[in-house]
Amino acid sequence: MRVIHYHSASEIASVEAATLPRFNPSNFETQHADVHLCAESDAREVQARCSLWWKHVPAYQQHRVGIIGHYAAVESSAALSLLAEAENRLRAAGCTLAIGPMNGNTWHSYRFVTDRGSEPPFFLEPTNPAEWPLQFEKAGFSSLANYFSAVNSDLSRPDPRIDAVTTRIAEAGVVIRPATTDLRRELQAIYAVSQVSFRQNFLYTEIPEPEFIAMYEPILPVALPELVLIAERSAQCVGYLFGIPDLAQKARGLDVDTFIIKTVSILPQPEIRGLGTLLVAHAHELGHALGFRRCIHALMFEDNISLNISRHYAASMRKYTLYSKDLAK
DSSP states (O other): OEEEEEOSHHHHHTSOOTTSOOOOTHHHHHTTOSEEEEEEOTTOOEEEEEEEEOSSOOOBTTBOEEEEEEEEESSHHHHHHHHHHHHHHHHHTTOSEEEESBSSSTTSOBOEEEEOOSSOOOTTOOOOOTHHHHHHHHTTOEEEEEEEEEEESOTTOOOTTHHHHHHHHHHTTEEEEEOOSOHHHHHHHHHHHHHHHGGGSTTOOOOOHHHHHHHHGGGGGGOOGGGEEEEEETTEEEEEEEEEEOHHHHHTTOOOOEEEEEEEEEOOOGGGTTHHHHHHHHHHHHHHHTTOOEEEEEEEESSHHHHHHHHTTOEEEEEEEEEEEETTO
16 A cells, blocks of 8 residues: 555546546645645555645644545445555645645635434435444544534524613614525625634635635525525624535425525624524524424534524434644644
8 A cells, every 4th residue: 555645636546446436637726736646556556545734724722734635435344544644744844733524724615523313414414334433533633623513403493682782782783684595695695704803713714705605605596595594783784694505305306495594694793692693583484484394503513502502493414523643642
């Protein structure tokens, strides 16, 4: 088994990796990776792959972070060889902590499904074989952060807190409206809120507006403006909720009876505390009126705020883990 280093999308495109899930080589450059590694058998078959980042990475404590992403493996010994080489390369770059799986930053796909439950995958949800997190653990990685998704199977269930929250938010001068049909134009305000509200999020990395808009553009044709809520105060966007139908149901030949709350983002202003809870309640009401039966609260960081919003409506359906390894040991 040998591990080969590649430094461009064109080099990666020349590699035959038929046994692995498809990888778009352009992601290497658009997601600003620093090197791509492939573990190849003696017959030059790629058995495992990943990309590494160390130049433009999230900050974490006092560490110099290195990122492992674009991960896939079909064979455990190849995975261990790949991860060992990834650690060596990150150490050589001066990194003291490896974090993965993460495709560069938290704007892109990251974390492994580690408790999949009984629900099938939903639209835009990252998926992985059960072996992949076990390979990270066998290589000495341990849990850095945990996440969950939850499902509300009764959109008519009231939240007793909503009346008081509604009054307080209205007194603060906040008006909630559905997005216009020009969702791309709404993304400018959504980006401005995200840039501020996510700044304190775990492993946050700022990205430019064009990159943010490019991430959302592929899903705009299938989004419903009625499920994208904009909260405004004095004509300025102070929060939003981005919902989207679960089109994975349609791909399975089922009627789409579920929508997904993909993102909720609120400016950190004390007078609008509770706006996130109100947006979720409004989304449930609107989804119910549109004929949806269920709502998935997707990919939430397992902290008090997310748990507090979700527990009033939904039950946990899936858990995810982001791993790390101290490279100084």
